[in-house]
Amino acid sequence: MNVHKNARLTPLRREEMALAVIEGSLSQANAAVRYGVTAKIVARWVERYKTDGQAGMADRSSRPARSPKRTDQSTAERIVALRRERRTGKHIAQEVGVSPATVSRVLKRAGLSRLKDLDPAEPVVRYERAHPGEMIHIDIKKLGRFERVGHRITGDRKGQSNSRGIGCEFVHIAIDDASRIAFSQILPDEKKESAIVFLRAALAYYAGLGVVVIHAADIQDRDGAPAVLKSILTRWPWLRHVFADGGYAGPKLRGALQKIGKFTMEIVKRSDSAKGFEVLPRRWVVERTFAWLGRCRRLAKDFERSIESAQAWVFIANIRMLTRRLARA
Incomplete structure (x- = not known):
């Protein structure tokens, strides 16, 4: 029964009515008058509470406990098998020797009422970037402020319009496309100054998580290495010595590392005389x-x-x- 949980004769009210009769506060006749039902209904819920307690106050299924005339299992399996051969309901009924209505009920229970139900479900195509940090999605949600509890909770509508015009708050949200990790902040407005502040905070947050830094393909390894080391510095602040291959050699990278932190770098090179x-x-x-x-x-x-x-x-x-x-x- 799809009703409000506190409505008349829902599980809460049924239990209240049954307890009132069992404890002697009300007779069945008086309970019927107070709760707007018949004495027979009162007796039913009282007996259920005595038998099953609070769990008995829930609605029961109207489905019968036994169905002697239900289609037997072998016939139902044959109907389903013919349906999987893409037979229509009318053809299945003629071949099996049952009515089309019986075929319809069996196919409905099996979830094969429509021919398209026979086809396998198409896989969900979910777009995403391959690596974290490659793309982040940013959005702003405008939310109105609340000055006091609303009338839906208090039941009092007096002065409900007095809190209008108290302003809004803006939730800035960033979501990494690959990892789906979210970062949010509540800021006073959605102007460009607040958006820039939020973007910088989001980038710092993702860098602290060790998210890989993705750069353009035309940037050389030695030029992109400082950005990577800078992003992991907050996560592993004790990192001091870096081993790199010959592609990172040169004073440019060494000077950049000294500006980022107290890094020392050792180039692992192959000997020129090695064969x-x-x-x-x-x-x-x-x-x-x-x-x-x-x-x-x-x-x-x-x-x-x-x-x-x-x-x-x-x-x-x-x-x-x-x-x-x-x-x-």
């Missing part, structure tokens, strides 16, 4: 780790649609590697 394959210190640690992760076929290529899924598989690969080493120890 063939040579294991480079420090860099081999990274390459070896990638090789270990590559043994997990799920990480052999970028199969995942989200950063969170790829990160989870990295953890799974490391757990598998560590458990194998512990088993051999």
